[in-house]
Amino acid sequence: MSLIGEERKDYILNVLNLEGKVRTLALVDQLKVSSETIRRYMEELEEQNKLKRVYGGAVKINLTREEPTPLKREVIRAEEKKRIGRAAASLVEDNDIIFIEDGSTTLQMVHYLLNRKNITVITLSAPIMYLLIDYQNKGFFSGDIYFLGGKVNSKHARVSGALTERMVEHFYADKAFISIDGIMIEKGISSFDAERGQLAKQLMSHAKQSIILSDHSKFGAMQFYKIADVKDVDIIVSDVEAPKEWHAYLKDKDVSWINAD
Template structure:
């Protein structure tokens, strides 16, 4: 494979998005260069804060094993999240009942629901609740709003726990719009928090369609709690096209991928 240096580094980053890690020996074989050249590329990418070198290769950089607070998440990849939220909102039809998961990406959907008629929203997100209430008081949103009650997590501005799970069990929705912290073909969708992950799993169970909203920074990451396999998801909405190596799997499992514009 004859590629210039920057294209080779792009290949390395693409493999990290797919697998979450790369091995020096595999890169030597696939790129047909020396191990010294690969080590130099990995050093340069680490200096650019795009990966973390480990013995025998590198892993995708994951700055924290803990979930950032809601306020911190609001400023991360904000433009990408806005595009994803707008694209996801186009999937909502008049008279739909929808679950809106906690997350700053799903929150961006709400601004684009105002022209929909008779929408019922069920959510665990307190910022989503406030936004919907504000729009309803301004007569910009006319549908029903349900906050799925339980233990309040103040750092992440959401409701979780067994009470919330039991409440979710009592509702069925047309569509569930889900937020995730990691996305890989083999590992599925994953999250930082087990309690929140269990609620997301219940959304999937009780919805006719499950729709994941994820920017490309989540590709190749695996977090603490496995929420579901990708085959359990109907649609993925992202700011980027699906990695080419995922396409056959997505087609085989009938998962639709939407790249937001």
């Protein structure tokens, strides 16, 4: 395969990762090649398990429809999550009241909150609560901790459901930090789990600012439950720059992007 052929396949994968699907006719027009050439590229990419061909084009392979366990989440892209967590924590100011939603990326925030003064953390994540308690008992964290009650999800060590949602109604925060499972410009931000997704949406509605934490693997992914449109987000913190194809939309909707490099 010539270099230009490899570049064309990279272009196909880039579009696929951003939009979740590609159409043969659109690629013919964009790459100025025949439909037979596009189909050959797709066959080769499918053999490499990088996409799934469907009628008229191809779709992104979703390797899992289930949320990984907390242990798996902690080790997947661990370095990227640390950088994202550090950048997100830099947005927290003294005296802030913040929601920290469940997630291995939001968990990383806690390590970088220790020098903040008089902050209040409200969370539904047991690991986040225990980490804050540990730091507080060691004298490293001096803020207030609120743990939302409700139905316990033992597998993911968090609470959710109607009781938790009713508790959220009693709180307002300066910032809500939300971990997501998928983001597409046209489809919005999404979650594997409907109860968790509904709760994340409620946290966003009870905060002055909504801040999304997402590594690049979530781009172009659309999961089971839609949390919100991208335009409803104030800031997105990621491990890479925003895809250039998203720049116009983000600017038009006044959504800020932070690259945690």
